[in-house]
Amino acid sequence: MKIGVMGHGPIVEKCLDAISKVSGSQAIAIYNRPVSAKEGEAIAKKFHLEKCYTDFEKFLKDDTIDTVYIALPNSLHYDYALKILNAGKNAIVEKPFTSTVKETEHLVQIAKEKRKFLFEAITTCHLPNMKALKEHMKEIGELSVVQTNFSQYSSRYDAFKNGETPNIFNPEFSGGALMDINVYNIHFIVGLFGEPESVSYFPKKAENGIDTSGIAILQYPNFACSAVAAKDSESKGFAYVQGKDGTLKINSHVSRCEELIITIGQTSKTINLQESDNHLVYEFESFTKVVNEQDYDTCYKWLEHTRSVMKVLEKARKFAGILFPADQQ
Amino acid sequence: MKIGVMGHGPIVEKCLDAISKVSGSQAIAIYNRPVSAKEGEAIAKKFHLEKCYTDFEKFLKDDTIDTVYIALPNSLHYDYALKILNAGKNAIVEKPFTSTVKETEHLVQIAKEKRKFLFEAITTCHLPNMKALKEHMKEIGELSVVQTNFSQYSSRYDAFKNGETPNIFNPEFSGGALMDINVYNIHFIVGLFGEPESVSYFPKKAENGIDTSGIAILQYPNFACSAVAAKDSESKGFAYVQGKDGTLKINSHVSRCEELIITIGQTSKTINLQESDNHLVYEFESFTKVVNEQDYDTCYKWLEHTRSVMKVLEKARKFAGILFPADQQ
Incomplete structure (x- = not known):
């Protein structure tokens, strides 16, 4: 390539x-x-x-x-x-x-x-630890609740609070916490469970209508997932999948999936299949393989996933009344 | 007394x-x-x-x-x-x-x-660490997102899965995860921020209509809180309050508030004002003081809080279509 x-x-x-x-x-x-x-x-x-x-x-x-x-x-x-x-x-x-x-x-x-x-250049789906989590999903039994949190204080939030409007906090540029950062949590959830039955979004909105943080709820037939993201506050990121027999935990933002902890009953084990300090390596390895092998099927399968994520983002935005110029096209 | x-x-x-x-x-x-x-x-x-x-x-x-x-x-x-x-x-x-x-x-x-x-015999509101959290709230600046999780696998869930209907999973007895366990998270949130503007609830429901787990969303004018509780899965409980300048974290179920961690920028400190190994001691100390001092004002103030919590529980149930015989009275 x-x-x-x-x-x-x-x-x-x-x-x-x-x-x-x-x-x-x-x-x-x-x-x-x-x-x-x-x-x-x-x-x-x-x-x-x-x-x-x-x-x-x-x-x-x-x-x-x-x-x-x-x-x-x-x-x-x-x-x-x-x-x-x-x-x-x-x-x-x-x-x-x-x-x-x-x-x-x-x-x-x-x-x-x-x-x-x-x-789509998105780290989550291509990370080895994310793939491992998917493989271990069955071990935790019937699903109960899923929670994710990706909150990173934006270097541009202070300027925004001071009256400027950086692109990332501008509806004209399709900005906001949902699009910029919750998109990772949603890729994570949709990657595990596919398209949800329904989507709700409860944002903190600034005066110009953009979301600086918020909680998205993705409902599946028999469990619900919450996707929390903030650009107006900081947190230790995590993803927590609770099942009848145990839990799967990612101990970092899902953009990196730095470590997977599997707990069944009283026993925990930690898995880390990622060696690179640059977590973008894995997506570029994936893209390169697909292009060099002319593997259109895989590319189009990934695009179906991207489309599902886009549907969630659009439903969430519309639930919360966040509109972009592109919605008028 | x-x-x-x-x-x-x-x-x-x-x-x-x-x-x-x-x-x-x-x-x-x-x-x-x-x-x-x-x-x-x-x-x-x-x-x-x-x-x-x-x-x-x-x-x-x-x-x-x-x-x-x-x-x-x-x-x-x-x-x-x-x-x-x-x-x-x-x-x-x-x-x-x-x-x-x-x-x-x-x-x-x-x-x-x-x-x-x-x-109301509820631990959360009477715990010294909860009071400390309230006092430190201003330090974290403008609020962004609040998350709580109280998930405790019920000793009666296996029986329920096997066809029995213990009271706690029976709508006839006003059971379910919301009433039994999410009530703590809701006491925590309402105790900090008062009555929310709106309430939504996304439960996992069993065939008899009862919620075995679920995510409640409490919306305030400029931020949202998620209250997660499960009786069908286990987790390490927590409460996480994110503000513009820092975070407050309870590192246990909010029924115990075992430890409060305050993080402002890169600096964290841990507070623990609770010495008793029985966290019910604090509520009985409160009740005893109020009764022995004939302090009706405090008692009625607490009842106002209980009423606010009951309003949240009822709104959440009705949002999710969970009805009890008492709703017909």
């Missing part, structure tokens, strides 16, 4: 570090708008990228790039992914995949028509 | 042990139905109680008893509390206080008319 990246946030550097650790994958170019040229150049230099673009049309026409990684504000994911697929390249889109289910469905349709690969 | 107790479950023994540790309070009698005479006699012997009744009318007419502690199935709390108040005695009623708000309001009215003391 020959990758061109779009964007210049911390996630771009983390991603380039991950790509450098995955064999069969190589980052060769970066694109940023002229206003962010310096940031792009600095990243290109740090990660020894061959090319540094500020002209999107030229970036798009670079035939040495087969796959584009899109790390732009949430509201731009759809437009750029569409342009990239239409230009005949594969697209890797940062979470949250798009603003709406409709946008997701359209991108999937185009990817299939063009026979291109399309991925 | 000269106390007569009704019932013979484990909570009665725990309560008698607590009373024996509180100065100004003394248990002198026990009442049980003739069918449970042996259990009553064994407890009377163990705790050196002067009298052991199986005739309720005689028990009621015993003038040496001024206060009756009612540890009967939930659905019987109201009827017996009413009889006891009408007989001119104070009543201490095990949680959940009654089956409905209407029953609570009627008992409160009668207690006031008769100028008697009426208490």
